[in-house]
Amino acid sequence: MTETKEFRRLKALAKRYARANRIAQHQALDLIAGELDFPSWTKFIAAGKKGWQIATEQMEGLEAFVKRPLPAATFRNGEPETMNRRFIYLEEAEQGMIGDHAYRLQVVLHDVIIAGEGWSIRVPENPGAIPIVETLTDQSGECPVLDPEFLETALRLARDRAAQVRAEISTDWPRRSTKPDLGGVVRHPLSHVESDVWFCVHCNGKITGAQIAQNLWHCPCCGASPLDIFDTPFWCDDGSKSFLPVTADGPADKGKPDFRIVDSRPKLDLNEDKVVLLVRSALLDDATNISEKLGALRAEIRVDDDNGVWIGLEEDLWPEDKDPAQALAVAELLGLEVELETIWSAIPFAWPGLGELTSSTSEYTRIMLDAYEQYGGLPDKKAKAL
Numbered sequence: 001m002t003e004t005k006e007f008r009r010l011k012a013l014a015k016r017y018a019r020a021n022r023i024a025q026h027q028a029l030d031l032i033a034g035e036l037d038f039p040s041w042t043k044f045i046a047a048g049k050k051g052w053q054i055a056t057e058q059m060e061g062l063e064a065f066v067k068r069p070l071p072a073a074t075f076r077n078g079e080p081e082t083m084n085r086r087f088i089y090l091e092e093a094e095q096g097m098i099g100d101h102a103y104r105l106q107v108v109l110h111d112v113i114i115a116g117e118g119w120s121i122r123v124p125e126n127p128g129a130i131p132i133v134e135t136l137t138d139q140s141g142e143c144p145v146l147d148p149e150f151l152e153t154a155l156r157l158a159r160d161r162a163a164q165v166r167a168e169i170s171t172d173w174p175r176r177s178t179k180p181d182l183g184g185v186v187r188h189p190l191s192h193v194e195s196d197v198w199f200c201v202h203c204n205g206k207i208t209g210a211q212i213a214q215n216l217w218h219c220p221c222c223g224a225s226p227l228d229i230f231d232t233p234f235w236c237d238d239g240s241k242s243f244l245p246v247t248a249d250g251p252a253d254k255g256k257p258d259f260r261i262v263d264s265r266p267k268l269d270l271n272e273d274k275v276v277l278l279v280r281s282a283l284l285d286d287a288t289n290i291s292e293k294l295g296a297l298r299a300e301i302r303v304d305d306d307n308g309v310w311i312g313l314e315e316d317l318w319p320e321d322k323d324p325a326q327a328l329a330v331a332e333l334l335g336l337e338v339e340l341e342t343i344w345s346a347i348p349f350a351w352p353g354l355g356e357l358t359s360s361t362s363e364y365t366r367i368m369l370d371a372y373e374q375y376g377g378l379p380d381k382k383a384k385a386l
Protein backbone atom coordinates (compact mmCIF):
# COMPACT_ATOMS: atom_id res chain seq x y z
CA MET A 1 0.00 0.00 0.00
CA THR A 2 1.36 3.42 -0.85
CA GLU A 3 0.81 6.37 1.47
CA THR A 4 -2.83 6.63 0.49
CA LYS A 5 -5.36 8.84 2.17
CA GLU A 6 -6.82 5.83 3.99
CA PHE A 7 -3.44 4.74 5.23
CA ARG A 8 -2.64 8.20 6.60
CA ARG A 9 -6.09 8.29 8.20
CA LEU A 10 -5.40 4.96 9.92
CA LYS A 11 -2.12 6.23 11.29
CA ALA A 12 -3.84 9.38 12.57
CA LEU A 13 -6.53 7.25 14.24
CA ALA A 14 -3.86 5.10 15.88
CA LYS A 15 -2.11 8.19 17.16
CA ARG A 16 -5.30 9.54 18.70
CA TYR A 17 -6.08 6.14 20.18
CA ALA A 18 -2.59 5.84 21.68
CA ARG A 19 -2.88 9.25 23.31
CA ALA A 20 -6.37 8.69 24.64
CA ASN A 21 -5.49 5.36 26.18
CA ARG A 22 -1.93 6.04 27.27
CA ILE A 23 -0.51 3.21 25.23
CA ALA A 24 2.46 3.16 22.90
CA GLN A 25 1.92 4.11 19.28
CA HIS A 26 3.03 0.67 18.07
CA GLN A 27 0.47 -0.95 20.34
CA ALA A 28 -2.26 1.28 18.96
CA LEU A 29 -1.20 0.41 15.41
CA ASP A 30 -1.38 -3.28 16.26
CA LEU A 31 -4.81 -2.85 17.82
CA ILE A 32 -6.07 -1.03 14.74
CA ALA A 33 -4.67 -3.84 12.59
CA GLY A 34 -6.36 -6.31 14.97
CA GLU A 35 -9.71 -4.61 14.37
CA LEU A 36 -9.18 -5.29 10.67
CA ASP A 37 -8.43 -8.95 11.46
CA PHE A 38 -4.70 -8.72 10.93
CA PRO A 39 -2.42 -10.20 13.62
CA SER A 40 -0.18 -7.12 13.61
CA TRP A 41 0.43 -3.78 11.91
CA THR A 42 3.40 -5.27 10.04
CA LYS A 43 1.18 -8.01 8.60
CA PHE A 44 -1.39 -5.37 7.69
CA ILE A 45 1.21 -3.33 5.80
CA ALA A 46 2.39 -6.46 4.01
CA ALA A 47 -1.20 -7.19 2.90
CA GLY A 48 -1.57 -3.56 1.78
CA LYS A 49 1.49 -3.92 -0.44
CA LYS A 50 -0.19 -6.88 -2.09
CA GLY A 51 -3.22 -4.77 -2.89
CA TRP A 52 -5.48 -5.23 0.13
CA GLN A 53 -7.79 -2.25 0.54
CA ILE A 54 -9.92 -1.04 3.37
CA ALA A 55 -13.69 -0.94 2.79
CA THR A 56 -15.68 2.18 3.71
CA GLU A 57 -17.65 0.32 6.41
CA GLN A 58 -14.42 -0.91 7.94
CA MET A 59 -13.10 2.64 8.12
CA GLU A 60 -16.34 3.79 9.74
CA GLY A 61 -16.09 0.91 12.20
CA LEU A 62 -12.58 1.99 13.11
CA GLU A 63 -13.64 5.60 13.63
CA ALA A 64 -16.18 4.34 16.13
CA PHE A 65 -13.63 1.98 17.69
CA VAL A 66 -11.13 4.70 18.54
CA LYS A 67 -13.80 6.86 20.14
CA ARG A 68 -14.57 4.18 22.72
CA PRO A 69 -12.37 3.99 25.79
CA LEU A 70 -10.18 0.92 25.68
CA PRO A 71 -10.79 -1.35 28.66
CA ALA A 72 -7.17 -2.40 28.27
CA ALA A 73 -4.93 -3.23 25.39
CA THR A 74 -4.39 -6.54 27.11
CA PHE A 75 -8.00 -7.56 26.64
CA ARG A 76 -8.44 -7.13 22.96
CA ASN A 77 -8.82 -10.86 22.52
CA GLY A 78 -11.46 -11.09 25.23
CA GLU A 79 -14.95 -12.45 24.71
CA PRO A 80 -17.43 -9.81 23.45
CA GLU A 81 -19.43 -10.28 26.62
CA THR A 82 -16.45 -9.60 28.84
CA MET A 83 -15.66 -6.53 26.77
CA ASN A 84 -19.21 -5.22 27.11
CA ARG A 85 -19.16 -5.76 30.84
CA ARG A 86 -15.99 -3.71 31.04
CA PHE A 87 -17.42 -0.85 28.99
CA ILE A 88 -20.36 -0.64 31.35
CA TYR A 89 -18.03 -0.82 34.31
CA LEU A 90 -15.97 2.06 32.98
CA GLU A 91 -18.99 4.24 32.49
CA GLU A 92 -20.13 3.79 36.04
CA ALA A 93 -17.96 6.19 37.99
CA GLU A 94 -18.97 6.15 41.62
CA GLN A 95 -19.60 9.32 43.56
CA GLY A 96 -19.28 9.58 47.30
CA MET A 97 -18.17 11.64 50.28
CA ILE A 98 -15.26 11.35 52.69
CA GLY A 99 -16.16 13.69 55.53
CA ASP A 100 -17.15 16.96 53.85
CA HIS A 101 -15.29 16.24 50.64
CA ALA A 102 -16.85 14.79 47.52
CA TYR A 103 -14.97 12.18 45.52
CA ARG A 104 -15.36 10.30 42.27
CA LEU A 105 -14.01 6.80 41.83
CA GLN A 106 -13.56 5.09 38.51
CA VAL A 107 -11.62 2.40 36.76
CA VAL A 108 -9.64 3.51 33.74
CA LEU A 109 -7.72 0.88 31.82
CA HIS A 110 -7.67 -1.27 34.97
CA ASP A 111 -6.12 1.48 37.03
CA VAL A 112 -8.33 2.76 39.81
CA ILE A 113 -8.59 6.53 40.13
CA ILE A 114 -10.22 8.30 43.02
CA ALA A 115 -10.28 12.07 42.82
CA GLY A 116 -11.73 15.18 44.41
CA GLU A 117 -11.14 18.92 44.48
CA GLY A 118 -7.38 19.43 44.28
CA TRP A 119 -6.31 15.81 44.67
CA SER A 120 -6.34 12.40 43.03
CA ILE A 121 -5.01 8.94 43.76
CA ARG A 122 -4.18 6.33 41.14
CA VAL A 123 -3.80 2.70 42.12
CA PRO A 124 -2.18 0.97 39.13
CA GLU A 125 -3.38 -2.33 37.73
CA ASN A 126 0.12 -3.67 38.35
CA PRO A 127 0.02 -5.12 41.89
CA GLY A 128 3.76 -4.40 42.23
CA ALA A 129 3.40 -0.65 41.60
CA ILE A 130 2.63 1.72 44.44
CA PRO A 131 -0.28 4.18 44.36
CA ILE A 132 0.44 7.75 43.27
CA VAL A 133 -1.17 10.53 45.30
CA GLU A 134 -1.36 13.81 43.38
CA THR A 135 -1.89 17.16 45.05
CA LEU A 136 -2.90 20.07 42.88
CA THR A 137 -3.62 22.91 45.30
CA ASP A 138 -1.28 24.90 47.50
CA GLN A 139 0.25 22.75 50.24
CA SER A 140 -0.96 25.23 52.85
CA GLY A 141 -4.40 25.52 51.24
CA GLU A 142 -7.34 23.19 50.97
CA CYS A 143 -6.04 19.80 50.07
CA PRO A 144 -7.83 17.16 52.11
CA VAL A 145 -5.55 14.39 50.92
CA LEU A 146 -2.74 15.84 53.04
CA ASP A 147 -4.72 14.87 56.13
CA PRO A 148 -3.44 11.37 57.03
CA GLU A 149 -6.85 10.12 58.11
CA PHE A 150 -8.51 11.29 54.90
CA LEU A 151 -5.67 9.84 52.85
CA GLU A 152 -6.02 6.48 54.55
CA THR A 153 -9.75 6.34 53.81
CA ALA A 154 -9.32 7.37 50.19
CA LEU A 155 -6.46 4.90 49.68
CA ARG A 156 -8.50 2.10 51.19
CA LEU A 157 -11.46 2.79 48.89
CA ALA A 158 -9.19 2.78 45.84
CA ARG A 159 -7.23 -0.30 46.95
CA ASP A 160 -10.39 -2.27 47.65
CA ARG A 161 -11.60 -1.50 44.16
CA ALA A 162 -8.20 -2.36 42.67
CA ALA A 163 -8.37 -5.78 44.35
CA GLN A 164 -11.77 -6.28 42.68
CA VAL A 165 -10.43 -5.25 39.28
CA ARG A 166 -7.48 -7.62 39.59
CA ALA A 167 -9.81 -10.44 40.59
CA GLU A 168 -11.84 -9.77 37.44
CA ILE A 169 -8.71 -9.85 35.32
CA SER A 170 -7.72 -13.22 36.78
CA THR A 171 -11.20 -14.56 36.12
CA ASP A 172 -11.04 -13.56 32.48
CA TRP A 173 -7.64 -15.12 31.94
CA PRO A 174 -6.95 -18.82 31.50
CA ARG A 175 -6.48 -20.49 34.87
CA ARG A 176 -2.91 -21.41 33.94
CA SER A 177 -2.07 -17.70 33.59
CA THR A 178 -2.46 -17.05 37.29
CA LYS A 179 -1.67 -20.48 38.73
CA PRO A 180 1.60 -22.22 37.80
CA ASP A 181 1.61 -26.00 37.40
CA LEU A 182 3.95 -28.16 39.51
CA GLY A 183 6.84 -27.39 37.19
CA GLY A 184 6.28 -23.63 37.51
CA VAL A 185 4.89 -23.39 33.97
CA VAL A 186 2.40 -20.61 33.29
CA ARG A 187 0.47 -19.51 30.20
CA HIS A 188 0.77 -15.98 28.79
CA PRO A 189 -2.75 -14.48 28.97
CA LEU A 190 -2.48 -12.95 25.49
CA SER A 191 -0.25 -15.17 23.39
CA HIS A 192 -1.23 -18.33 25.31
CA VAL A 193 2.37 -19.53 25.05
CA GLU A 194 3.47 -21.66 28.03
CA SER A 195 6.83 -21.50 29.81
CA ASP A 196 8.40 -21.58 33.27
CA VAL A 197 10.71 -18.65 32.54
CA TRP A 198 9.87 -15.25 31.06
CA PHE A 199 11.76 -12.17 29.83
CA CYS A 200 10.96 -8.47 30.08
CA VAL A 201 11.81 -6.53 26.93
CA HIS A 202 12.09 -3.32 28.97
CA CYS A 203 14.57 -4.16 31.72
CA ASN A 204 15.94 -7.48 30.39
CA GLY A 205 14.74 -9.14 33.58
CA LYS A 206 14.50 -12.93 33.78
CA ILE A 207 11.29 -13.81 35.59
CA THR A 208 10.01 -17.14 36.92
CA GLY A 209 6.55 -18.38 36.02
CA ALA A 210 5.42 -18.05 39.63
CA GLN A 211 6.67 -14.43 39.85
CA ILE A 212 4.97 -13.27 36.68
CA ALA A 213 1.69 -15.00 37.54
CA GLN A 214 1.64 -13.48 41.01
CA ASN A 215 2.26 -10.02 39.56
CA LEU A 216 -0.57 -10.37 37.02
CA TRP A 217 1.91 -10.46 34.14
CA HIS A 218 3.53 -7.13 34.94
CA CYS A 219 7.31 -7.20 35.24
CA PRO A 220 8.08 -7.35 38.99
CA CYS A 221 11.21 -5.30 38.37
CA CYS A 222 10.15 -2.42 36.12
CA GLY A 223 6.36 -2.75 35.98
CA ALA A 224 6.19 -3.31 32.19
CA SER A 225 2.81 -4.55 30.98
CA PRO A 226 1.93 -8.09 29.82
CA LEU A 227 2.53 -6.97 26.21
CA ASP A 228 6.24 -6.67 27.02
CA ILE A 229 6.70 -10.09 28.58
CA PHE A 230 7.99 -12.87 26.29
CA ASP A 231 8.97 -16.51 26.63
CA THR A 232 12.08 -16.02 24.48
CA PRO A 233 14.50 -13.08 24.61
CA PHE A 234 14.40 -12.67 20.81
CA TRP A 235 15.99 -9.19 21.07
CA CYS A 236 19.13 -10.51 22.77
CA ASP A 237 22.26 -11.85 21.04
CA ASP A 238 23.67 -14.04 23.78
CA GLY A 239 20.54 -16.09 24.41
CA SER A 240 19.73 -14.30 27.68
CA LYS A 241 23.07 -15.17 29.35
CA SER A 242 23.47 -11.49 30.28
CA PHE A 243 19.97 -11.27 31.79
CA LEU A 244 19.67 -11.12 35.56
CA PRO A 245 16.92 -12.90 37.47
CA VAL A 246 14.40 -10.44 38.83
CA THR A 247 14.41 -10.37 42.61
CA ALA A 248 11.80 -7.74 43.43
CA ASP A 249 8.68 -9.56 44.43
CA GLY A 250 5.54 -7.56 43.97
CA PRO A 251 4.48 -4.95 46.54
CA ALA A 252 6.95 -2.48 48.03
CA ASP A 253 9.17 -3.30 50.99
CA LYS A 254 7.68 -3.11 54.40
CA GLY A 255 8.53 -0.01 56.44
CA LYS A 256 8.64 2.35 53.45
CA PRO A 257 5.51 4.39 52.70
CA ASP A 258 3.42 2.32 50.31
CA PHE A 259 2.35 5.30 48.22
CA ARG A 260 4.05 8.29 46.63
CA ILE A 261 2.90 11.90 46.91
CA VAL A 262 3.42 14.03 43.83
CA ASP A 263 2.95 17.80 43.79
CA SER A 264 1.24 18.45 40.45
CA ARG A 265 1.00 22.21 40.61
CA PRO A 266 2.32 23.86 37.45
CA LYS A 267 5.91 24.99 37.88
CA LEU A 268 7.48 27.88 36.03
CA ASP A 269 10.64 27.16 34.14
CA LEU A 270 11.73 30.62 33.06
CA ASN A 271 14.26 29.79 30.38
CA GLU A 272 15.75 32.19 27.85
CA ASP A 273 13.13 31.49 25.19
CA LYS A 274 10.31 32.39 27.54
CA VAL A 275 11.99 35.58 28.75
CA VAL A 276 12.61 36.63 25.15
CA LEU A 277 8.98 35.91 24.29
CA LEU A 278 7.69 38.10 27.14
CA VAL A 279 10.08 40.96 26.40
CA ARG A 280 9.22 40.90 22.69
CA SER A 281 5.52 40.90 23.52
CA ALA A 282 6.11 43.93 25.75
CA LEU A 283 8.01 45.70 22.95
CA LEU A 284 4.94 45.20 20.77
CA ASP A 285 2.88 46.86 23.52
CA ASP A 286 5.28 49.80 23.34
CA ALA A 287 5.12 50.08 19.55
CA THR A 288 2.72 52.82 18.41
CA ASN A 289 3.11 52.49 14.65
CA ILE A 290 4.07 49.87 12.07
CA SER A 291 7.68 50.92 11.96
CA GLU A 292 8.02 50.30 15.69
CA LYS A 293 6.07 47.05 15.46
CA LEU A 294 8.54 45.78 12.88
CA GLY A 295 11.31 47.02 15.16
CA ALA A 296 9.84 45.00 18.07
CA LEU A 297 9.51 41.88 15.92
CA ARG A 298 13.08 42.20 14.65
CA ALA A 299 14.70 43.29 17.93
CA GLU A 300 17.63 41.22 19.12
CA ILE A 301 16.97 40.05 22.66
CA ARG A 302 19.44 38.06 24.70
CA VAL A 303 19.46 36.93 28.31
CA ASP A 304 22.85 36.77 30.00
CA ASP A 305 23.93 34.71 32.98
CA ASP A 306 24.13 37.68 35.34
CA ASN A 307 20.40 38.26 35.47
CA GLY A 308 20.41 40.78 32.68
CA VAL A 309 18.57 41.14 29.43
CA TRP A 310 20.12 42.82 26.42
CA ILE A 311 17.78 44.44 23.89
CA GLY A 312 19.11 45.60 20.54
CA LEU A 313 16.69 47.84 18.63
CA GLU A 314 17.16 48.67 14.96
CA GLU A 315 17.98 52.33 14.48
CA ASP A 316 15.67 52.86 11.51
CA LEU A 317 12.72 51.04 13.10
CA TRP A 318 12.78 52.29 16.69
CA PRO A 319 13.25 55.96 17.73
CA GLU A 320 16.55 56.28 19.58
CA ASP A 321 15.08 58.42 22.35
CA LYS A 322 12.09 56.18 23.01
CA ASP A 323 12.30 53.99 26.11
CA PRO A 324 10.32 50.76 25.77
CA ALA A 325 8.40 51.28 29.02
CA GLN A 326 6.45 48.00 28.90
CA ALA A 327 9.56 45.94 28.16
CA LEU A 328 11.36 47.62 31.08
CA ALA A 329 8.40 46.87 33.35
CA VAL A 330 8.37 43.20 32.32
CA ALA A 331 12.11 42.92 32.92
CA GLU A 332 11.68 44.44 36.37
CA LEU A 333 8.96 41.92 37.24
CA LEU A 334 11.30 39.13 36.16
CA GLY A 335 14.14 40.63 38.22
CA LEU A 336 16.27 41.31 35.16
CA GLU A 337 18.43 44.35 34.49
CA VAL A 338 18.04 45.84 31.05
CA GLU A 339 20.72 47.01 28.68
CA LEU A 340 19.35 48.87 25.67
CA GLU A 341 21.35 49.32 22.54
CA THR A 342 20.81 50.62 19.04
CA ILE A 343 21.75 48.22 16.28
CA TRP A 344 22.14 48.59 12.53
CA SER A 345 21.06 45.77 10.31
CA ALA A 346 19.47 45.20 6.93
CA ILE A 347 15.91 46.48 7.21
CA PRO A 348 13.16 44.53 5.45
CA PHE A 349 11.63 47.37 3.38
CA ALA A 350 12.99 50.63 2.01
CA TRP A 351 11.71 53.97 3.30
CA PRO A 352 11.25 52.94 6.95
CA GLY A 353 9.65 56.31 7.66
CA LEU A 354 6.51 55.10 5.83
CA GLY A 355 5.81 52.78 8.76
CA GLU A 356 5.52 55.79 11.04
CA LEU A 357 2.49 57.05 9.13
CA THR A 358 0.09 54.33 10.24
CA SER A 359 -0.60 51.69 12.85
CA SER A 360 -2.43 49.39 10.43
CA THR A 361 -0.37 46.74 8.66
CA SER A 362 -2.67 46.59 5.63
CA GLU A 363 -2.55 50.35 5.29
CA TYR A 364 1.25 50.26 5.56
CA THR A 365 1.46 47.47 2.98
CA ARG A 366 -0.55 49.55 0.53
CA ILE A 367 1.64 52.65 1.02
CA MET A 368 4.80 50.57 0.79
CA LEU A 369 3.70 48.86 -2.45
CA ASP A 370 2.77 52.23 -3.96
CA ALA A 371 6.19 53.62 -3.08
CA TYR A 372 7.96 50.65 -4.65
CA GLU A 373 5.83 50.98 -7.77
CA GLN A 374 6.67 54.66 -8.10
CA TYR A 375 10.30 54.81 -6.98
CA GLY A 376 11.62 51.31 -7.08
CA GLY A 377 10.80 47.93 -8.49
CA LEU A 378 8.13 45.34 -7.76
CA PRO A 379 8.47 41.60 -8.29
CA ASP A 380 7.03 40.64 -11.72
CA LYS A 381 4.01 38.82 -10.33
CA LYS A 382 3.04 41.73 -8.09
CA ALA A 383 3.58 44.31 -10.83
CA LYS A 384 1.20 42.40 -13.12
CA ALA A 385 -1.47 42.29 -10.42
CA LEU A 386 -1.37 46.04 -9.83
Ligand SMILES: [Zn+2]
Pocket residue numbers: 200201202203204205219220221222223224
Ligand atom coordinates in the same frame (compact mmCIF):
# COMPACT_ATOMS: atom_id res chain seq x y z
ZN1 LIG B 1 10.94 -5.28 33.38
